[in-house]
Amino acid sequence: MRPIPTPADPEAWNAYLAEGNAKQARKRVAADVLLTDTDGRVLLVNPTYKPGWDLPGGMAEANEPPEDAVTRELVEELGLTVAINGLLVVDWVAPHGPWDDQISFIFNGGTLSPEQGARLTPHDDELAEAAFLPPDIAHDRLADRIRPRFTTALHALADGRTRYLRNGDSAW
Template identity: 45%
Template sequence: MTEPTPAESFATPRVAAGVLFFDAEGRILLVRPSYKPGWDLPGGYVEIGETPTQAAAREVQEELGIKPPIGALLVADWAPATGEGDKLLFVFDGGELAAEHLERIELDPAEIAGYAFHDPDLVDTLLIPRLARRIKAAIDARSQAATLYLEHGDPYRGALPN
């Protein structure tokens, strides 16, 4: 058996980007994908040659049919998943969706079965735990005008486990 080269030992994560949008009441926009159960943020995987912000903008346009501005990075989450391998997930600030964008939402039924605005206090009941932690961290980051680094949806506190 040959030893792997250094490059063969490098992580090659799947990279995805989502956007956290709000309405005028401070509720968050969640989409219901048509290809999997549950709620999620608008967004998806980064394609070859794209930046995470380009992927986020493309996915929002594909899923919701709108082109709102994509704001600052709120969280970067190292979140490997069983059966999917290493993943690096970005959440960007979409801010409050303007009325002009809300009026033009047109779902792609191949990707999105529905959307709704939800009170942020409900994310624990609406989402899988890791995604709920990521969204709560993104909301916190937005309130602090900061960017947070997460591992598995939890803020990294600067100390590696034993």
């Protein structure tokens, strides 16, 4: 059995850490945003690459912080720049279909002005449309797997308390 290197030998120590890093699990990260308008409606997008409506956002790139991923996706897909106003939901999503597990975030994007809302149109071919909808109608348009996360995000927005879910269910 070989001895475990120490920081006293930086080259051996970094090689040891890199070996451990290569064996550890890697998580896919999804980052979405809850945006409202002045009438309390929520923004949903209709992706072209999957069925059903969704919250704006998308997948993080390698080593990209989730909040950077969601702001990047908003610019790319809707030409929209917003300040993130906090975290609403973190959801650990179990493996499903061909996918490994993932961590999904929903951030608070605040309330858009009527002028900002009027300018929202898809900026790339990933979205067919974007629309502000009353929360109950938005809920019904979302895919089953996203509904619990969306409902939880609305509760978190209302009471200011971030929630953790485990595959869409309250963990505590």
